[in-house]
Amino acid sequence: xxxxxxxxxxxxxxxxxxxxxxxxxxxxxxxxxxxxxxxxxxxxxxxxxxxxxxxxxxxxxxxxxxxxxxxxxxxxxxxxxxxxxxxxxxxxxxxxxxxxxxxxxxxxxxxx
Amino acid sequence: xxxxxxxxxxxxxxxxxxxxxxxxxxxxxxxxxxxxxxxxxxxxxxxxxxxxxxxxxxxxxxxxxxxxxxxxxxxxxxxxxxxxxxxxxxxxxxxxxxxxxxxxxxxxxxxx
Numbered sequence: 001x002x003x004x005x006x007x008x009x010x011x012x013x014x015x016x017x018x019x020x021x022x023x024x025x026x027x028x029x030x031x032x033x034x035x036x037x038x039x040x041x042x043x044x045x046x047x048x049x050x051x052x053x054x055x056x057x058x059x060x061x062x063x064x065x066x067x068x069x070x071x072x073x074x075x076x077x078x079x080x081x082x083x084x085x086x087x088x089x090x091x092x093x094x095x096x097x098x099x100x101x102x103x104x105x106x107x108x109x110x111x112x
Numbered sequence: 113x114x115x116x117x118x119x120x121x122x123x124x125x126x127x128x129x130x131x132x133x134x135x136x137x138x139x140x141x142x143x144x145x146x147x148x149x150x151x152x153x154x155x156x157x158x159x160x161x162x163x164x165x166x167x168x169x170x171x172x173x174x175x176x177x178x179x180x181x182x183x184x185x186x187x188x189x190x191x192x193x194x195x196x197x198x199x200x201x202x203x204x205x206x207x208x209x210x211x212x213x214x215x216x217x218x219x220x221x222x223x224x
Contacts, residue, residue, distance in 0.1 A: 032210055043116075043202055043215035044155075051210060089155065098143060098162050098209050099170055102155040 002027045004092055006103035013080055014111050021075040021106045023090035028068045031093040035064050035075050038087045038105070047088075048075070080110045114139045118203050118216035125193060126224050133188045133219050135203035143206045144186040145170070145213070146178065148199040155202070161186055162209065193223045 003026045013019055023033070032051045036044040048057045048064040050073070056065040063076040073090055089105040116137045125131055137144065145160035147170075157170030161180040175197055177189040186205075190197060200220050204213040 034212060036215075041218075043217045044204070044213075046212035046214070049210075049212045091155075093209060098145070098160045098168065100145065100157055100160070100213075101171070102147075104154040 002030075002092060002094055002099075002101045004090060004101050004103040006088075006090060006106050008106060009104065010107040010109075012109040012111065015080060015082060017080050017110075018076070018078050019080055019108075021077070021088050021108070023073040023075070023103055025071045025073075025092045025101075027094065028071050029095045030068065031095050033064075033066055033073050033093070034091045034100075035062075035073075036089045036091065038089060040086075044089065077108075080108075082110050082112050084108060085110050114214070116203055116205055116214050116216040118201075118219045120219060121217065122220045124222045124224065127194055128192050131190050131193060131221075133190075133201060133203075133221070135186045135188065135216060136184050137186075137205040137214070138184065139205065139207070139214065140183065141205035141207055141214070142183070143209055143211075143213075144180065145204050146176070146186070146188045147202045147204065148172065148197075149202065149218075150199050158188070158201075190221075193221075195223050197221065198223050 034049045035047045050066040061078040087105045087107045091102045146158040159178040161167045203216045206213045
């Protein structure tokens with residue numbers, strides 16, 4: 001059964017720092033991997049989606065990488081800002097059908 | 113505006129009283145899904161639908177029903193709600209399985 005783990009559970013950094021969030025999954029037979037952002041009391045916003053055949057995706061200050069063989073993905077945030085404060089979740093779509101499995105998230109706080 | 117709309121946003125009800133949470137999307141998306149979010153357990157998929165009249169179980173389908181009679185709507189039905197179904201519920205949709213998911217703002221259910 002696919003399991004998705006995110007480390008660390010919480011992270012606090014000063015503004016301007018570059019940071020890396022980690023996501024690992026136990027079954028490498030994935031269809032794609034998505035990174036989401038969730039603000040308190042809100043729904044999720046899709047940030048980046050990496051297909052299983054891709055190694056990375058970039059959007060602005062965000063870069064997500066995928067290493068299927070080792071079961072890992074990282075989300076790199078450059079020059080962090082207080083507005084980046086949120087919970088970041090990764091989710092894996094398995095090869096068999098439409099199931100989506102989420103990690104527990106990393107709560108990020110960027111201090112001014 | 114492209115959106116996923118859930119109703120109601122908040123509901124307090126009693127054990128055993130049937131309820132339906134509606135979900136509607138205006139993006140002509142084929143894939144729709146329901147999740148529940150609980151502290152310490154994260155987001156877990158309840159049911160998903162790859163297209164009209166096609167639904168399948170996620171990780172926690174017990175106590176829930178869904179239907180997909182039209183492309184835009186995907187209601188979540190609790191036939192006999194119990195207190196352990198108290199949770200924050202999210203509906204999401206995407207063009208297809210390989211596409212980013214759009215989430216609704218959530219429905220907070222309290223079952224007494």
